[in-house]
Amino acid sequence: NKKHNLLEKVYQTNDLTKEEITDLLETITSEDREILYSNALKTKQTYYGNKVYLRGLIEFSNICRQDCLYCGIRASNAKVERYRLTPGEILACCDKGYELGYRTFVLQSGEDLWYTEELLGALIHEIKRRYYPEVAVTLSIGERRAETYQSLFASGADRFLMRHETASKKLYETLHPTMRFEDRRACLNALKEIGYQVGAGFMVGLPGQTLADLAEDLCYLKELHPDMIGIGPFIPHSETPLGAEKGGTIEDTLVMVALARLLIPDSLIPATTALGTLHPQGREMALKAGANVVMPIITPTSVRKQYALYENKICGDDHPEDCRYCIERRIQSVGFEVDLGRGDSQQFISWG
Numbered sequence: 390n391k392k393h394n395l396l397e398k399v400y401q402t403n404d405l406t407k408e409e410i411t412d413l414l415e416t417i418t419s420e421d422r423e424i425l426y427s428n429a430l431k432t433k434q435t436y437y438g439n440k441v442y443l444r445g446l447i448e449f450s451n452i453c454r455q456d457c458l459y460c461g462i463r464a465s466n467a468k469v470e471r472y473r474l475t476p477g478e479i480l481a482c483c484d485k486g487y488e489l490g491y492r493t494f495v496l497q498s499g500e501d502l503w504y505t506e507e508l509l510g511a512l513i514h515e516i517k518r519r520y521y522p523e524v525a526v527t528l529s530i531g532e533r534r535a536e537t538y539q540s541l542f543a544s545g546a547d548r549f550l551m552r553h554e555t556a557s558k559k560l561y562e563t564l565h566p567t568m569r570f571e572d573r574r575a576c577l578n579a580l581k582e583i584g585y586q587v588g589a590g591f592m593v594g595l596p597g598q599t600l601a602d603l604a605e606d607l608c609y610l611k612e613l614h615p616d617m618i619g620i621g622p623f624i625p626h627s628e629t630p631l632g633a634e635k636g637g638t639i640e641d642t643l644v645m646v647a648l649a650r651l652l653i654p655d656s657l658i659p660a661t662t663a664l665g666t667l668h669p670q671g672r673e674m675a676l677k678a679g680a681n682v683v684m685p686i687i688t689p690t691s692v693r694k695q696y697a698l699y700e701n702k703i704c705g706d707d708h709p710e711d712c713r714y715c716i717e718r719r720i721q722s723v724g725f726e727v728d729l730g731r732g733d734s735q736q737f738i739s740w741g
């Protein structure tokens with residue numbers, strides 16, 4: 390029948406039209422989901438084998454100038470206790486992370502301009518100097534000028550994560566009163582042009598999001614062809630305007646992870662912390678549905694709970710070493726192997 394043809398087509402050709410994706414999402418059954426997951430897993434194994442890459446995540450500031458409706462650290466949430474790690478504290482996190490075996494550090498924060506281009510440049514330079522040539526530096530600091538992206542790349546940053554959040558212009562504008570849809574895309578294009586390995590991605594189950602919107606997210610990603618794709622469920626945070634809304638489901642998110650693997654087969658796809666928050670085995674389930682990266686937190690325990698983008702975020706009382714070994718056990722429990730290398734994307738390896 391038609392649907393089995395769509396499942397087979399995406400597995401064989403890594404391609405579907407937006408209409409075909411919407412069609413599939415509208416009629417998908419639990420048996421279809423299992424087929425998608427297992428095909429996505431086989432595709433992941435073809436491109437990346439049984440390895441899962443680890444990234445040490447440092448959430449270095451929860452101060453943010455933006456006011457995204459869904460996000461717990463939005464500027465107008467006066468209930469968050471704000472913090473900034475100093476460059477010395479960030480370097481101490483890297484030392485700890487290096488000791489634990491991480492060879493990628495993800496420096497993530499709210500949009501906090503206290504960290505100037507100069508400060509970040511010096512910090513990146515020092516990280517690259519300390520661990521040269523083993524370590525990759527990933528930035529996840531939101532929107533800046535293209536010249537700043539250029540300068541940070543020159544300082545040694547290798548990768549940049551910036552989810553497009555949603556490919557629906559209408560939904561994007563509703564959710565981001567302080568931002569513009571076109572700016573987001575311009576940033577992603579600039580980052581790619583400069584030579585970063587780029588990560589984009591979106592949330593599943595946003596209020597008002599349709600299946601056609603989700604199909605558009607996948608089509609946009611296929612066209613952008615980023616190195617990394619982060620997909621997580623929307624999880625309501627009570628101190629935001631969306632606090633009373635419904636969140637995304639584990640099934641819907643896993644279907645999007647599997648489709649992302651099938652449509653952009655050479656990408657790196659994290660099993661996100663948000664999936665681990667929704668279900669105790671959410672990340673393991675994502676690894677079995679095509680994900681191949683996990684980003685354990687190495688943020689100091691003293692500030693972890695303050696970096697609450699959504700509620701009930703896991704690992705709030707844990708120490709960096711707890712997360713390191715917990716993740717290794719989880720990865721092994723579903724039959725995969727930890728790879729502590731830099732873990733560059735196949736697209737990057739092929740084309741430099």
Ligand code: 5AD
Nearest residue numbers: 459460552622623624625663698699
């Ligand atoms: N639920 C799930 N994900 C969220 N993010 C921000 N707020 C939430 C939330 N309430 C995601 C965004 C952002 C990433 C760092 O976290 O997609 O890009």
